[in-house]
Amino acid sequence: MTKSGFRPPTSITKLKQHAKKTLHRSFDKHVKLAVTGFSGSGKTAFITALIKQLTTQAERQNLPFFDVVSEGRLVACRTEPQQALVVPTFDYQEAVSCLLQEQPSWPPSTKRINTLTLAFKYTSQRGLKQHLAQTHTLYLELYDYPGEWLMDLPLLKMDYRQWCEQQLALLNKPKYRPYAAEFLQQVNQFDSQAEVNETQLKTLAEQYHQLLHTLQSNTRLSNLQPGRALIPGDLAGAPVLLFFPLPSHPEQGAENSQYKQLEARFEAYKKQVVTPFYKDYFCQFDRQIVLVDLLASLNDGYDTLKEQEHALKHVLGMFAHGKSGFLSRLLSPKIDKVLFAANKCDGVLSEQQSNLTRLLNSMLADSANELRFNGVAVDTMSISSVRSVESRSVQDGKHKLQCIYGKPVGETAFINYAPPIPPDHIPAASHWPEGGFEFLAFEPLVAKQGALSHIRLDHVMQFLIGDKLR
Ligand SMILES: Nc1nc2c(ncn2[C@@H]2O[C@H](COP(=O)(O)OP(=O)(O)OP(=O)(O)O)[C@@H](O)[C@H]2O)c(=O)[nH]1
Ligand SMILES: [Mg+2]
Structure with a gap:
């Protein structure tokens, strides 16, 4: 057993798995996605929502910006039996059942590393590929881990x-x-x-x-x-x-x-x-999503938001990024697409979600510039893996007030809430609002007919793997 609680793969199994993955990867059939985020940024909820949307809710109306779905080419998507036999499997059933309960709750925080692979069976409309086989399969490898451990990576430098x-x-x-x-x-x-x-x-x-x-x-x-x-x-x-x-x-x-x-x-x-x-889990990624909880940092104040900015830059520096071609995918895979996601954006009014995107953009502008210079495609979005509120307009005297409606975490009653307007850049410490920010966290919305709703997960999927499913 290793110190982190599980047996390392024997070198033979490791080599076999590696060879298979490398072959698949070089032919664009295997993508290892780095789900990067500090503790509480929403990694577990994101992975759970991704699996739920793809395995049971992959319809055109639900994922209109995910081409393989909107073009009717996704035959099916399912979780694959565990390949990395020595790493615990991501407990999707347990996580999704929290979200689907009559009184939904968030999946618990993660205490160890675990993994899961999704297999996409799809048809292609492209030149040679469409004549080679009727259907193709893409494997998407995901890891979930305690966000606290991410902060250890910069120690290596x-x-x-x-x-x-x-x-x-x-x-x-x-x-x-x-x-x-x-x-x-x-x-x-x-x-x-x-x-x-x-x-x-x-x-x-x-x-x-x-x-x-x-x-x-x-x-x-x-x-x-x-x-x-x-x-x-x-x-x-x-x-x-x-x-x-x-x-x-x-x-x-x-x-x-x-x-x-x-x-x-x-x-x-x-x-x-x-x-x-x-070495075992945090290298050889192909694509990356960086989940950032800006609302919690805004609530905590200027110092924490600035520290989050520093910590994100440090952590990003630990991943191998660069343009990826056939040979480099075979020899030393690099991340060639990075998505910065301001997560939990449903905590602000929909018309103000773009402020979160701009705030995150301004915080990571240097890193994004460096990545683009090295041939990496970068985008920033505001997303919510699982919606926790509805939009409401409430009559307040003569005025209509735009609100969000949901059940705050730990409370029993639903409330209408007018959240503060998030800034679109980090305000100077001297311009920080006197009373600070107060964004609330809500329990997940009750799933209607077993379906979870999301904000822009289809954009996320299209950006991260859309090109591999053409
Ligand atoms: N509104 C909203 N809240 C979310 C969403 N995803 C996560 N949250 C909130 O963020 C909390 C943490 O989410 P997790 O998915 O456990 O975060 P994590 O990154 O896995 O955290 P660790 O396991 O501690 O590293 C949840 O308990 C929710 O309160 C989302 O999509 N929308
Ligand atoms: Mg987690």
Whole structure:
């Protein structure tokens, strides 16, 4: 068993699977989609909705912008029996049943990595392809994982000193300092040159992990590292997790000093935990969707929105992007299409959803420019995998007020709510609205006749895989 809780594939099975996938991929029959998003960004709901829409709701009226459906060429789509036998299967039935209950709820947050492959059987209208076979099959490989673990990827490009500087700068920001004050005081008094004292290291590491938990429950900060401190898998309590940031960095330290011990644990975490996760599951992607929950960050305030912007850029830098041709798909696949999605856009009025698209665009403009320069196709959309509200207009005296209608998470009654207008760029801290933003989160809408509704999932599918299904 690995530290993350499952047995690694034997090299023979791995090689066989890899060879098959590579062959399929080079002939455009296999697409590995990176569903990228921090904790709570909506990855599990997105994967569940995607499967539900494609397997039971793939009709023209429901997915009008997904060409293979609107042109009547999708014969059928189904989930495939598990290929990667050593990775748990994404529990679609459990997730979708939450959404389809009489009183629907969201699927639970993810605690381990899991995977699922969708197979599309379709007909082609294109030249040679239509004469080669009556139907063709495309496999879409998906992974779901705890969003917290995504934040570990940027560690691979840092040493212990750089990580400490970055973490302490974050903890010292006015928004987060009140939570961190006690820990910061402890590390400032910590003698990092003293001889290793296991108990002291453990106590401080636990205090740091507790701080990460507190920040996660009281703010919407995504930049919380190490991710396994929040969702340990079966690493709970393992010494490799027991490190924390220090404020001073000796040029030369004794080999058995506390400092050296912490540095060694940080490096071991990168090598033994993050690298295998990255190599086994987080490379060789062909397409990418980046799900971003802007509303939660807007609610939390300026610092969190700025941190989200930084964290997204860091994480994006960990994926291999570039133009992809037949040979490169065979030898070293690269992501050649990236979709930035402002998720949960149903939390604002429909006419204001374009503000979210523009906000996300402005936050990721540098990254998008760099990607385009490297031949990658990039688009930005506001989407909602599963609708949670209806649009309503409510008479308010002489005026009609545009509202959304739904059941806020954790409440029992449905309400009409006039959400704030989201900004279309990050406002300067000095121009942040005085009372902040208050976007509400709603339970999913009751599925009518077993059907889930969505916003622009068909656009998402067309952008991400439409060209592979022609
Ligand atoms: N309105 C709306 N809310 C959504 C949607 N998708 C997710 N949410 C909300 O976001 C929460 C988190 O969604 P998840 O799908 O669990 O997010 P995740 O990225 O898988 O999170 P982790 O498993 O913790 O990494 C849900 O409980 C819902 O409250 C959506 O399409 N529309
Ligand atoms: Mg999840």
